[in-house]
Amino acid sequence: xxxxxxxxxxxxxxxxxxxxxxxxxxxxxxxxxxxxxxxxxxxxxxxxxxxxxxxxxxxxxxxxxxxxxxxxxxxxxxxxxxxxxxxxxxxxxxxxxxxxxxxxxxxxxxxx
Amino acid sequence: xxxxxxxxxxxxxxxxxxxxxxxxxxxxxxxxxxxxxxxxxxxxxxxxxxxxxxxxxxxxxxxxxxxxxxxxxxxxxxxxxxxxxxxxxxxxxxxxxxxxxxxxxxxxxxxx
Numbered sequence: 001x002x003x004x005x006x007x008x009x010x011x012x013x014x015x016x017x018x019x020x021x022x023x024x025x026x027x028x029x030x031x032x033x034x035x036x037x038x039x040x041x042x043x044x045x046x047x048x049x050x051x052x053x054x055x056x057x058x059x060x061x062x063x064x065x066x067x068x069x070x071x072x073x074x075x076x077x078x079x080x081x082x083x084x085x086x087x088x089x090x091x092x093x094x095x096x097x098x099x100x101x102x103x104x105x106x107x108x109x110x111x112x
Numbered sequence: 113x114x115x116x117x118x119x120x121x122x123x124x125x126x127x128x129x130x131x132x133x134x135x136x137x138x139x140x141x142x143x144x145x146x147x148x149x150x151x152x153x154x155x156x157x158x159x160x161x162x163x164x165x166x167x168x169x170x171x172x173x174x175x176x177x178x179x180x181x182x183x184x185x186x187x188x189x190x191x192x193x194x195x196x197x198x199x200x201x202x203x204x205x206x207x208x209x210x211x212x213x214x215x216x217x218x219x220x221x222x223x224x
Contacts, residue, residue, distance in 0.1 A: 044202070044215050046214070101154070101171075102156070
């Protein structure tokens with residue numbers, strides 16, 4: 001089963017860029033890479049997703065390795081409100097939903 | 113739009129009691145999900161409903177039942193609560209199973 005691995009925690013200074021890595025070495029050709037984040041005491045919220053090409057939106061950028069075995073979520077200027085747990089998950093575009101694995105994620109701390 | 117709403121927000125049960133967690137979405141989504149999140153852990157999928165009239169087991173279905181009452185509502189029932197079911201429960205919805213999920217605020221359940 002395709003799964004992801006992320007560092008348990010990372011720190012960043014406020015207003016500096018943050019690069020959050022995710023490894024997914026067993027990714028299949030039909031898996032989209034999705035990122036969510038969870039602020040304290042809230043439900044997860046969608047951040048960004050992609051298949052093969054790098055993606056940008058108002059919240060973040062997603063850089064996907066050429067072999068798709070890893071990806072990086074980029075927050076261009078970290079703010080205190082970005083302190084959260086970030087989850088990288090795989091979603092099968094064919095609709096298979098046997099299990100969607102949200103691992104422990106990466107807990108991001110932002111230092112003022 | 114309220115998005116995904118969950119009731120109750122908090123609940124304390126005694127071992128053996130039963131209860132139903134309610135979830136509703138107003139985004140006209142086809143797919144709905146129930147997750148649980150234990151302290152310091154990621155989310156684990158309990159059950160999902162790919163479309164109205166269908167339900168399927170996720171990763172950790174034991175001890176739970178679900179009902180997709182209509183397109184808007186998806187309830188989770190604990191027939192005989194156990195302390196191991198102490199957790200935060202999140203409901204989510206998406207257009208289809210491959211799409212971005214939108215999460216509710218969660219129900220914090222304690223079983224004594």
